[in-house]
Amino acid sequence: MPNIEWRIYEAGYCTHAECATRWGAPLAAARFPALTFFLDHPQQGNILFDTGYSEHFLHATKHLPERLYRTVTPVQLKESGSLRSQLSRAGVSSGDIKHIVLSHFHGDHVGGLLDFPEASLICSRAAWEDLRLRTRLGSLRIGLLPKLLPDNFVERVSWIEDAPLRNLPPALIEFGYGHDIFGDASMLAVSLPGHAAGQYGLFFEDRNGQFIFLIADAAWSSQAIREGVPPPSLVTAWLGNTKIYRQTLQRLHRLAITSPEIRILPSHCSEWRLR
Numbered sequence: 538m539p540n541i542e543w544r545i546y547e548a549g550y551c552t553h554a555e556c557a558t559r560w561g562a563p564l565a566a567a568r569f570p571a572l573t574f575f576l577d578h579p580q581q582g583n584i585l586f587d588t589g590y591s592e593h594f595l596h597a598t599k600h601l602p603e604r605l606y607r608t609v610t611p612v613q614l615k616e617s618g619s620l621r622s623q624l625s626r627a628g629v630s631s632g633d634i635k636h637i638v639l640s641h642f643h644g645d646h647v648g649g650l651l652d653f654p655e656a657s658l659i660c661s662r663a664a665w666e667d668l669r670l671r672t673r674l675g676s677l678r679i680g681l682l683p684k685l686l687p688d689n690f691v692e693r694v695s696w697i698e699d700a701p702l703r704n705l706p707p708a709l710i711e712f713g714y715g716h717d718i719f720g721d722a723s724m725l726a727v728s729l730p731g732h733a734a735g736q737y738g739l740f741f742e743d744r745n746g747q748f749i750f751l752i753a754d755a756a757w758s759s760q761a762i763r764e765g766v767p768p769p770s771l772v773t774a775w776l777g778n779t780k781i782y783r784q785t786l787q788r789l790h791r792l793a794i795t796s797p798e799i800r801i802l803p804s805h806c807s808e809w810r811l812r
Contacts, residue, residue, distance in 0.1 A: 539723040540744040542577040545802075545809060546623050548589020548649060549614035558757035558768050558805075569805040571645045573620050574751055575629070576741070581719055582635035585656070586739055586751050587804060588649030591619035597644070597684045602677055606644060621652035631655070638718070638726070640753030641733040642668050644682040646804070651687055659718055659726075662696040664735025679733070679776055697726045697737055705740065706748070708796040711788045715740060729755040731773070731782030748799045750792075755785050758806045765790035 547570040555567035571589035578584055590612055598607045617623075621631055634653045639660035640646055650658075668681055676683055687693070700716035703725055709715075715725025716737075726737040729752055738752040756762045767786050773779040793801055802809055 539579045539721060540746070541723065541741050541749075542744050543741075543749065544575045546573045546575060546589070546620055547571065548573050548591065548620040548623070549594075549612060549618055549645075550590075551610040551612045551645065553610045556769070557772050559761045559764075559766050560769055561766065568807060569757065570807060570809075571648070572802070572804045572806070572809060573649075574739075574802075575624065576724075578719070578723060580721070581723075583629060583633050584636045584638065584724075585620070585634055585653070586638045587640055587646040587753070588637065588652070589620050590614050590645060591621065591649035591652055593651045593685060594644055594648030594682070597648075597682050602674060603682060603684075606677065606680065606682070612645075619652060620649045638724075638737075638739060639664075640738065640751070640804070641736040642686075643680040643733060643754070644685060645680075646753065647682075647685045650685055654687065656693075658690065658694040659697060660694060661735030661737055662698050664733070665694070665696075667734035697735075700726065708792060708799060709740065709750075711791065729753060729785050730778070731755070731780075731785045732777045734777075750799055750801045751804070752789065752801055753804050755782075756789060756803045756806075758803060759801070759808045761786070762789045762793050762801055762803070 550568050550570045552566045555562040556564050573589045574586040576584040631653050632655050634656045637656045637658050642664050697716050700718045702714045703717045705715045712727050715727050718724050718726050725740045727740050729736050729738045732754045740750050742748050767783050770779045773782045
């Protein structure tokens with residue numbers, strides 16, 4: 538099974554009350570980085586897991602009603618802070634990205650998608666079907682910005698649900714099966730329901746033999762996973778399904794306790810932004 542080299546990038550961040558992401562957390566505003574992940578596959582080439590914020594996100598939310606997105610969660614993006622710019626400084630051009638795996642369609646995860654017009658896209662059909670049936674305001678209400686998707690999205694996409702099913706390691710038995718997105722068992726897409734329609738995480742082994750589990754927004758922080766503490770139900774009901782979200786979080790909580798050797802990485806955890 539191919540092993541993967543990977544790096545973390547922070548493509549902007551937003552601020553909002555920490556108590557909205559973990560019950561009992563402080564009311565004060567906290568910084569939530571938009572973490573993206575660069576993966577180097579020995580056969581498939583350069584892969585991204587999500588794309589964070591970019592200038593495209595700022596443009597898409599410049600006017601009402603989309604401006605409300607930035608009002609509720611103020612976004613900060615340094616000049617040349619987009620993922621494309623950071624990769625370019627590291628010697629990786631936009632055209633060098635072969636695949637982009639999208640965990641789900643919230644704006645802070647697809648905000649830089651338009652910067653990589655040559656990459657093939659991999660995501661959930663269920664997420665796409667949910668998005669395409671929503672109105673402009675219906676999408677905005679739950680953090681979706683269809684303008685951030687390329688016009689040729691359908692021509693470039695492969696659906697996670699169509700990838701072969703594989704058994705997950707025994708430690709992840711509660712998560713059911715994984716979808717083998719490249720057919721070589723190197724990266725398994727794992728369903729993480731509750732936060733958004735068709736949300737998937739990504740499980741793989743890196744070149745050091747470390748198991749990595751990218752979990753997107755199944756939790757907003759590593760602390761929430763360690764403690765098994767969900768956000769207030771008002772938040773999870775607004776974005777998704779509270780009961781299912783909490784079931785997924787509890788699975789992650791038990792995984793963290795029983796298998797500490799697996800690195801579980803939420804996409805907005807400040808503990809990981811400096812690593």
